[in-house]
Amino acid sequence: MEYSADLFQPIHESERINSGIVRPSVTYWQDAWRRFSRHKPALFAAGVLLIIILGAILIPFFYPYTYDQQIRTARNLAPSFQHLFGTDKLGRDLFIRVVYGARISLSIGFVASIINLTLGVIYGGISGYIGGKVDNVMMRFVDILYSIPLILYVILLKVVFQDSIKAAFETTALRSLKFLGPELILIYIVLGSVYWVGMARMVRGQVLQIKNNEYVLAARSMGASGWRIILRHLVPNTVGQIIVTVTMSIPDAIFTESFLSFIGIGVSAPMASWGSLASDAYKGLASYPYLLFFPALAISVTVLAFNIMGDGLRDALDPRMRK
């Protein structure tokens, strides 16, 4: 090939500008969605969770039986088209009881995430942002909470507060919540007072790391207020990890509730939770194994789905955490 001098002329100004490599600008959330949707198991898990949530909300409205309805002619039936999951020894339909269990479990997950997102994020954020002695005191308090065994804590709370909670149900506006039973409220309180600790630690760590970043220093050198720094710089840079932590803490809370109900300090009859259903079924395991199988399946599927979806979210929102 011949190389002539005119091949080496500088290109024209307009041509130079237009030859830039142009790629559409992608926001953080678009990029996160692209990564999440590529993660097929997580997408599938999200679908499963959607079905469970919709089912828990809608099914009781048009299902022929209620969770506490005893059909005397239909005790200890095996699964059939009449009773999808069979019936228990009092003739109650197991399917609708599992659906109600889903409502309980999901409400527990909901309470845990609300507490995480409010108390956990604010507590951790304040601790990390102020730093120094305040941080030290706040984190030691968290350490103390962390070191109390959960079961001991539940039993203590139950002993101390059961009567006052029951009284509150009789007299105050809480009466409309009475159907939940004092035990369930107690579980909400227990999980609510303990489950924000992990989130607070995570947020504090993130804030400590980010607040010394040069872009925060730059904002401060411009005279940005504390609130502006928190809302424009710290929160947007931690929100991905906050979402991941919330998603990962939900199955943990669900599992804890099931466990507490299983050992008998959870919801009270006739309300059903997955843990109490499994506990009841466990006694007749040899004769009626399906009574244990369905609640156990529900727990496993839900917890697994939350974990897989959390995995996918972590990969999508927090690329540094990827394995």
Add this chain to the structure above:
Amino acid sequence: MSQKHDVLLEVQNLKKYFHVSKGFGRSGKLKAVDDVSFQIFKGETFGLVGESGCGKTTIGRTIARLYKPTAGQILINGNDIAHLHQRQLQPYRRKMQVIFQDPYASLNPRMTVGDIIGEPLDIHKIAQGDARQKRIYELLDQVGLTKEHANRFPHEFSGGQRQRIGIARALALEPELIICDEPISALDVSIQAQVINLLEDLQREKGLTYLFIAHDLSMVQHISHRIGVMYLGHLVELADSRTLYDEPLHPYTQALLSAIPVPDPDETARRKRIILEGDVPTPIDPPAGCPFESRCPYVMPACREVRPVMTESKPGHFVACHLVNPVLVTLAQA
């Protein structure tokens, strides 16, 4: 500089100590900046050099009031800002801005370039809506970027482009003083010259004053009118850049200058490289004498006892060394 100039920034006896834990409940004082005084004139570039950990960045950040000084005065146009509260500082923040070292850490990854440059406008409520947009495009244009860049995110840019965005942000408030905290040391050599040229052009156009912090001596010599040399939290020599390079007086400055590579093999072979023995001592509870005493090739007994003071040995040439100002030595021995 021979002719009379207006003083824009005057730093007097500035001290910044940090409390550090030495373990077992004992705490020490890290004297990051100890008794530093200098002036910066309007329109000049004042270079501040020294090795890592000598307190250059701390001085810059203390002047920008990112840190609260332990003692001393920071006068901007004669007003002391060293002990003002955040709210009282607000009008002075508009007069000085900072360009940071790491262009990868100094831009919020969740904000568009337009929002990053617009943030100072929002904070000081200077421009809203269309006026804000117009100003952002104007600033982008001034640093050699185009308005198409405004909707992009920092991760879509190279290091040099990011530093330009940082410069545009610093210019947004039309400051008089820009504190350049090692603005080029994180960049590729080929990009460094571009950014330096941009800074020089902007200075010419807008009459900006720079406090240029760096450890790259040849670059500092190129851009600065006057240079201060720091060692272990102290200013040890201050002169205009030609004088400092031609006839350095402080042994530490001499050693630093001998480390600059020269693009001439004969010259390299001829000249003597001063190699300092030992390491920089820790700035936690430092000894009383000259900070350079432990590594100085010409150390004298007086150096261990008495801290040398900045003295004007020639017009405009200040140095803190007992070798140059022997009056102090005799005083110490007497």
